[in-house]
Amino acid sequence: MLEDKVFSGERLTREDAIKLFQSDDLFTIGRLASYVAEKKNGRNAYFIVNRHINPTNICVNRCKFCAFSRSKGEEGAYELTIEEIIKKLKDGHGSRVTGHGFSEVHIVGGLHPDWPFEYYLNMLSAIKKEFPSIAIKAFTAVEIDYMSKISGLNLEDTLKTLKKSGLDLMPGGGAEIFAEGIRSKLCPEKISGDRWLEVMEIAHNAGIKTNATMLYGHLESIEDRVDHLFKLRDLQDRTGGFQAFIPLSYHPKNTEIGGFYSSGVDDLKTIAISRLVLDNFEHIKAYWIMLGEKISQVALLFGADDIDGTIIEEKITHSAGAMTEEGMTKEELAYLIKKAGKTPVERDAFYNELWKG
Amino acid sequence: MERIDKQTALNLLKNADLLEIGELADTIRKNLHSEGIVTFIVDRNINYTNVCINKCKFCAFYRDVESPDAYLLSNDEIFKKIDETIALGGTQILLQGGIHPELGLDYYTDLLKSIKDRYSINIHGFSPPEVNYLAERHVLTIRETLIILRQAGLDSIPGGGAEILSDRVREVLSPKKIKSSQWLNVMEEAHKIGMRTTATMMFGSVEEPEDIIEHLDAIRSLQDRAGGFTAFIPWSFQPKNTELAQNSPPHPPLAKGGRRGGINSKLYPATAVDYLRVLALSRIYLDNVKNIQASWVTQGLKLAQVALRFGANDFGSTMIEENVVKAAGVSFRVSREDIIQAIKSAGFKAAQRDTYYKILRSF
Numbered sequence A: 001m002l003e004d005k006v007f008s009g010e011r012l013t014r015e016d017a018i019k020l021f022q023s024d025d026l027f028t029i030g031r032l033a034s035y036v037a038e039k040k041n042g043r044n045a046y047f048i049v050n051r052h053i054n055p056t057n058i059c060v061n062r063c064k065f066c067a068f069s070r071s072k073g074e075e076g077a078y079e080l081t082i083e084e085i086i087k088k089l090k091d092g093h094g095s096r097v098t099g100h101g102f103s104e105v106h107i108v109g110g111l112h113p114d115w116p117f118e119y120y121l122n123m124l125s126a127i128k129k130e131f132p133s134i135a136i137k138a139f140t141a142v143e144i145d146y147m148s149k150i151s152g153l154n155l156e157d158t159l160k161t162l163k164k165s166g167l168d169l170m171p172g173g174g175a176e177i178f179a180e181g182i183r184s185k186l187c188p189e190k191i192s193g194d195r196w197l198e199v200m201e202i203a204h205n206a207g208i209k210t211n212a213t214m215l216y217g218h219l220e221s222i223e224d225r226v227d228h229l230f231k232l233r234d235l236q237d238r239t240g241g242f243q244a245f246i247p248l249s250y251h252p253k254n255t256e257i258g259g260f261y262s263s264g265v266d267d268l269k270t271i272a273i274s275r276l277v278l279d280n281f282e283h284i285k286a287y288w289i290m291l292g293e294k295i296s297q298v299a300l301l302f303g304a305d306d307i308d309g310t311i312i313e314e315k316i317t318h319s320a321g322a323m324t325e326e327g328m329t330k331e332e333l334a335y336l337i338k339k340a341g342k343t344p345v346e347r348d349a350f351y352n353e354l355w356k357g
Numbered sequence B: 001m002e003r004i005d006k007q008t009a010l011n012l013l014k015n016a017d018l019l020e021i022g023e024l025a026d027t028i029r030k031n032l033h034s035e036g037i038v039t040f041i042v043d044r045n046i047n048y049t050n051v052c053i054n055k056c057k058f059c060a061f062y063r064d065v066e067s068p069d070a071y072l073l074s075n076d077e078i079f080k081k082i083d084e085t086i087a088l089g090g091t092q093i094l095l096q097g098g099i100h101p102e103l104g105l106d107y108y109t110d111l112l113k114s115i116k117d118r119y120s121i122n123i124h125g126f127s128p129p130e131v132n133y134l135a136e137r138h139v140l141t142i143r144e145t146l147i148i149l150r151q152a153g154l155d156s157i158p159g160g161g162a163e164i165l166s167d168r169v170r171e172v173l174s175p176k177k178i179k180s181s182q183w184l185n186v187m188e189e190a191h192k193i194g195m196r197t198t199a200t201m202m203f204g205s206v207e208e209p210e211d212i213i214e215h216l217d218a219i220r221s222l223q224d225r226a227g228g229f230t231a232f233i234p235w236s237f238q239p240k241n242t243e244l245a246q247n248s249p250p251h252p253p254l255a256k257g258g259r260r261g262g263i264n265s266k267l268y269p270a271t272a273v274d275y276l277r278v279l280a281l282s283r284i285y286l287d288n289v290k291n292i293q294a295s296w297v298t299q300g301l302k303l304a305q306v307a308l309r310f311g312a313n314d315f316g317s318t319m320i321e322e323n324v325v326k327a328a329g330v331s332f333r334v335s336r337e338d339i340i341q342a343i344k345s346a347g348f349k350a351a352q353r354d355t356y357y358k359i360l361r362s363f
């Protein structure tokens, strides 16, 4: 019995995971996931006060589902200078309630055709100099792969150099879905799933913690989702370098592939099954900017223990028709968490507790 | 399942685990609607006037007669809206407005007749505050008023104006509006002369859990006696732009863009978890009301899909137009195809229904 396995801490097999996705028993799945979440994180539901910076939207890739990127010279294309980045961060400094400012900067952007590797290094060190106590979570595996090309360094040296300049962690973006057939329809321009996993493995070995994501609700099958989760679980067994897993629901608006929004029921199920399959991940994040605050809140009762940050700017999802507002205050996040019966915990980038509500 | 009493209901509302109460509601829904069909209606909300003397504190829609954006739709404007509704496959209009001090029964009967002369469309119109106002104005009984309206063409009555059927709460929210007993009386009289109505509940304002139970119990008792409710529709207070919200100090502080209106902690809008809990409890408590509507207009499509697993079996209206909710800062542009897709992707069969929940077309 699947229940017995979960209660005794036995690992789920691929077949178990497929069965869960096929099952209609939303409540049992939710309860099992909650059980696991509570075993790992108690009643805590985490959030972080962070700032998002997207240094440029100019990208050589132009992935089909990406509504954010532009080609160089195209209308709406932009690039931020390092001074502009610092200014943006300074403008948002400080917080009314707990006395903490933001504790993390999250940086992702397009693959700029002309920026040299040094530009990224200078960006990191300038931010570190100005905000020495703030963690920098930057660059998806796709960007790291690109930087390795423009710098002529191998992945390991690319990552080590970035780390020296101030990179603390990496976000989990760019994983999309590993399944080759779908991936080549969704984002043929992007690095392969194997390459993504390779970048992550090298990052973990270089002492850089990362997150992992999965984009679902487009063309993939249940088996594709399960394979994706198992590849992550296998890598985590080897490195232990993943902090959180973040299932990302697909947003159809403005993209060439079109299609539909995933259903709220599927969102909750996917969160819950991720919690059950990824027994070696500490955290499952219901990213509220993607899911909307309502589904994210409910997801806290379906295995999620983190709803991410208070966010001032989040361009990438928004241009693809996300359903949420651009920002929530810390008080609003804490309120949502409490109303779900959980304890709000403001964390730093490494899940250290900064404030507890 | 046996009927639950008020005390059990209160306990569930306050203490039950969300998944537990949800599963219970889901089981009941499955038993009542074993075909796995989720229905919706194609209709249009026509708010014939926004002038209203009641000035309810939670209402973002009303205007004074002298206000520059006060309006009263002409018959031609109303006909045009009905033409569009029919062209879009609509079978019903929801005709509601404020309590306009200059409109008497003649206006209403003329309007109803002129619509029925031109169209065979169901007129779901005039919630209890409007009916009650007309009765008082013309010194008629509720029954007489209803019969006059029905003869002129009124088919069924929407459940608006119920808010919370607890006079303690109504005193705060809508002191000039009819009391609970009057609301219930209009519905009872309507049911007795064979009219069908819906019932609503607006929660998440200043009520206590006990008030919600009062409300549910009042609906259940009336349904036992009269039996004319087709559906129950709980929805949550939308605080932006309302007097109730503006008179309260902003707490928690606003997100960028003032999304929350200005609200005190009591008036923080009901969250998704609150909504699902109340919805599920409604399904459990109202064992004699066949249909429970999910409110995608106030909750968004994704949470409405989840609501289909927490007791709801109907997606309400495609809302060709929804002025009242839009005024409170929430609006969703959603097509009929979006609704059908949303129902299907939540795991159900989608079907268009009429006012009386008869299925017209399956998708």
Ligand code: SF4
Pocket (backbone or CB within 6 Å): A059, A060, A061, A062, A063, A066, A067, A068, A069, A109, A110, A111, A142, A190
């Ligand atoms: S998804 Fe990333 S790599 Fe692809 S076009 Fe957009 S910014 Fe570029």
Ligand code: SF4
Pocket (backbone or CB within 6 Å): B052, B053, B054, B055, B056, B059, B060, B061, B062, B097, B098, B099, B129, B174, B177
């Ligand atoms: S809720 Fe209805 S009765 Fe109250 S002010 Fe608004 S329009 Fe008038």
